[in-house]
Amino acid sequence: MAETTPPRTPIIGISLKMYFSPSRTASYISSFAPIASAASALGVSTFVIPDFLSAASCAHTLNSVSTPNPSAPTGVGAQDCFWEEEGAFTGEISPRHLAELGIRFVELGHAERRRIFSESDADVARKTAAAVKNSIIPVICVGEVDRDEDNIPSAVAFVADQIRAAVADIPTDAQIILAYEPVWAIGQPVPAPTSYINAVCSGLRSVLDAELGRKESARIIYGGSAGPGLFAELDPEAVDGLFIGRFGHDVKNFEIMVKEIAAKKYA
Numbered sequence: 001m002a003e004t005t006p007p008r009t010p011i012i013g014i015s016l017k018m019y020f021s022p023s024r025t026a027s028y029i030s031s032f033a034p035i036a037s038a039a040s041a042l043g044v045s046t047f048v049i050p051d052f053l054s055a056a057s058c059a060h061t062l063n064s065v066s067t068p069n070p071s072a073p074t075g076v077g078a079q080d081c082f083w084e085e086e087g088a089f090t091g092e093i094s095p096r097h098l099a100e101l102g103i104r105f106v107e108l109g110h111a112e113r114r115r116i117f118s119e120s121d122a123d124v125a126r127k128t129a130a131a132v133k134n135s136i137i138p139v140i141c142v143g144e145v146d147r148d149e150d151n152i153p154s155a156v157a158f159v160a161d162q163i164r165a166a167v168a169d170i171p172t173d174a175q176i177i178l179a180y181e182p183v184w185a186i187g188q189p190v191p192a193p194t195s196y197i198n199a200v201c202s203g204l205r206s207v208l209d210a211e212l213g214r215k216e217s218a219r220i221i222y223g224g225s226a227g228p229g230l231f232a233e234l235d236p237e238a239v240d241g242l243f244i245g246r247f248g249h250d251v252k253n254f255e256i257m258v259k260e261i262a263a264k265k266y267a
């Protein structure tokens with residue numbers, strides 16, 4: 001069954017990629033839990049995506065955190081899943097089994113998976129459908145590969161095609177998160193220019209609202225070297241939050257970004 005609530009609450013998440021050991025992840029989650037609770041009180045949803053080894057224990061911890069605002073919950077995500085739910089698929093991870101462990105999000109189609117593991121839009125679409133079927137919110141990563149700041153329509157067209165492919169087999173009211181990450185801005189000292197982020201996200205918002213009927217069910221979050229200070233410069237009509245990498249490894253930075261999102265979205 002598709003996850004259909006809550007709609008368009010501001011949200012910030014972090015992927016720990018393969019940076020942290022299990023013990024460092026456990027320590028991070030302990031510090032993260034009270035921040036998630038405070039974020040909920042501010043009306044901001046949060047999520048953490050650890051590696052698979054730590055996902056179940058992190059979900060156990062975070063799912064018991066008190067979040068005062070039911071529209072702004074917290075949760076744990078997985079960094080990928082398979083499109084099948086069970087069977088002879090050595091090394092793969094079932095979305096149904098993730099759901100059984102209390103994992104509420106799954107990141108799909110990250111640029112690193114597309115580049116290193118040759119994941120295609122068709123793969124992402126099948127995984128998205130499997131996640132939604134198991135009531136897991138897909139965090140679908142999209143973004144153009146090449147930097148060409150003078151050609152915003154081309155970036156919007158490329159990313160819109162990725163989105164159309166990813167959502168082809170799910171209901172319009174299924175809640176999704178689109179992590180817009182220009183590939184050229186990932187792993188850099190600074191994010192993409194804010195005017196560029198705002199223009200591309202605004203273009204994508206139009207496609208989601210007018211063409212795909214996803215005004216309420218799709219949120220756009222920006223990722224790619226995002227850190228403190230960025231959200232204050234973003235257009236809150238177009239961008240619903242952030243997808244954090246390295247600059248959230250210090251959990252105090254994550255807390256700062258939660259407050260910046262709340263201040264901007266609820267101004």
Ligand SMILES: O=C[C@H](O)COP(=O)(O)O
Binds near residue numbers: 186188224244
């Ligand atoms: O998953 C997160 C993004 O790829 C961004 O990572 P980054 O902020 O370390 O560039």
